Amino acid sequence: MLKFDVLIIGSGLAGMTLALHLAERRKVGLITKRDLLEGSSSYAQGGIAAVLDTDDSVQEHIQDTLIAGAGICNEETTRYIVEHSKEAIDWLIALGVPFTKDETHETGYHLTREGGHSHRRIIHAADATGAAVTTTLGQKIKAHPNITLLEEYIAIDLITSAKLGLEGKRVYGAYALAKQADEVVTIAAQHTIMASGGAGKVYLYTTNPDTATGDGIAMGWRAGCRVGNMEFIQFHPTCLYHPHSKSFLISEAVRGEGGILRLPDGTRFMPKHDPRAELAPRDVVARAIDFEMKKHGLDCVHLDISYKPASFIKEHFPNIYAHCLELGIDITQQPIPVVPAAHYTCGGLVTDLKGRTDVEGLYAVGEVACTGLHGANRLASNSLLECMVIGKAAAEHILAATGISLPDIPDWDDSQVTDPDEEVVISHNWDELRRAMWDYVGIVRTNKRLERALNRIKLLSVEINEYYSNFHISNDLIELRNLVQTAELIVRSALLRKESRGLHYSRDYPDTLAEGQETVLTPD
Structure with a gap:
């Protein structure tokens, strides 16, 4: 068993931000499915939206975000994140991120403009901002004595009080597959943070890396977290x-x-x-x-x-x-x-401004979370900003929290399962799920398409869960199980929305209702 003060699942900008803010005072375990820099953050090209220019204002950035979010952004969240945008950029600059310079500009940096923005406010490192940011922070992570980096580890499920037969609703860490050793490791922690990214791989065509399989959303849902606004999947044009x-x-x-x-x-x-x-x-x-x-x-x-x-x-x-x-x-x-x-999952695990989910001891930061910032459509370059601002807030809340004693946690039990006789079931179901989502739950939707998708997902879910119960786990099986769960949440949320708003466009309900409401699903 591994034990940490804080376990962070995911190594994108959200996970890195948390690790660096926590590591001076806490022992941190950071697990990532591949290597440290393999995630959506590293692929971000455009930049980070922030109010840096005297011609710009916090209110204008907020207004642009609210307009893009089509009436269901949380205004308190939006204001908090935008007000802390300059502080977040200053932190990155202090760490040495090589943003593109422009000596003629008052900031000393080149600011670009993207769709939906009323000003040039996107600070960037040429057209590879994500790579510049994560490479810089990654070097700090690898050098820090209080951060244990576990690469090629994939989280399987959260360790909850319910699984341990305890009262309350709390998370105590996670079980993870160490892929190179092909063994399941128990990782205990006082605080666990989901920073695992989005679910783009649920679709046949995506800009996301292969790691974006909805793991954190599915694990959080199974642990008892609400999910919000899952119907709003942003398709990059x-x-x-x-x-x-x-x-x-x-x-x-x-x-x-x-x-x-x-x-x-x-x-x-x-x-x-x-x-x-x-x-x-x-x-x-x-x-x-x-x-x-x-x-x-x-x-x-x-x-x-x-x-x-x-x-x-x-x-x-x-x-x-x-x-x-x-x-x-x-x-x-x-x-x-x-x-x-x-391109981007606007919904996710419902959190507050400190990254807290419904389950004690469990936080969610970045694309896996639904803070209310993005509403029905994320404004370009707001995502990396959210990772840093909420990441720092979550770290501060964890540092201020009183420590707990961890209960006895049993090792992973795979004594009742066998090696799979064939893995074609996984590859076939993976392909069928992603094609069904692309055909029926894409940019333009209808009730008939959504119902057809849900029927396919339910059949696939039965097959996948049966396979999961009977055979030793693998990376592909874990991801497929999470993908099918996330797909179901997307479709169920889409069926509940009787209008077209933001990223959800329905031919059956082409009009937008006068008042926007969030879609929130609660586990049974």
Whole structure:
């Protein structure tokens, strides 16, 4: 058994922020499914939204967030996070994150603009902000004596008072599969934090890395947490469409710097869908692309920034330029083929401003959580900001908490299961689930499609849970079990919403109700 003061599940910006704020005074265990830097945070391109410019204001950032969130953002949460945005950026700068400089600007840094923002307020490191941030923080994590980094570990389930036959509703750590040793390890902790990211891999096409399988949402739900707003899945409008490039995102900032969306014949189409054209929020742009692709029978549309000087493109988008060039696409000379793809899970485990869930001792921070910031549609570049602000608040709450004595925790019991005779069940169900979600629970929805998806998910869930009960676990089985649970929560939430709002667009209910309400599911 491993014991820590605090167990953090997930190593993106949320997990790293917590680890660094806690480690001076607590022993921290940080587990990650692959290596430290393999997660959605590292792939973030555009940047971090923050009020840094004297021409900008907290109120304007709040207003932009509320407009994008389509009436169901929590205003208290939004204000708290935006008011702490400069402090979060200053912390990163102090740690040495190499943001792109601009000596002509009052801040000394280049600020870009993205869809839905009324000002240039996105601080960035070229077009690889996530990689710059996580690499910098990762070096601090690896060097810290109070942080134990457990790479190639995947959490299986939380250790709850109910599982231990104790009264109350509390978490005492987690069971995790040490993948290289192929053994289950018991990890006990006074405080456990879900920082495991979102659930993009529930869809066939996604910008997310393979690690985004909804683990934290599913584990929290099984432990007794409420989930909120799971129907709001953000589809990024512009994922690179190419057979040899999986999940490569074409940053929102390409449109922010003047990129134009065109049909294959060169016709620009966004102005007829929204007066903000390419700078409309992501849900509007994604639906417009989906509409044009279906109307014209297209596999993709094109994003064109080639009319800008080549030097400008190479300076602002060096990684996008290099990656596309490797595939034979010179973005200084030709448009980029793009399609929408599942990008961000706006809902998750319901938390307060300190990251606390419904279950004592369990916190959730980052994409796995539903703080109320994102509402029905996340404003571009607010996600990394949320990770840092709520991460610090959760760390402060944990540091102020009174310690508890841990109960006796039994080891994982796999004496009643056998090795699987064949694993085709996992691969087949994985593929079927993701195709069903893409076909029936995508950008445009109907009741019939949602009911069809729920029927498929229930059948798959029975098969997967039976397999889980009878055979030794594996990484793929753990992820599939979590994916099918998360998919069910998405569909159940979507069926409850009798309107179109933000990222949820229903042909059966095309109108938006006068008053926005959150969708909250409670475990039985």
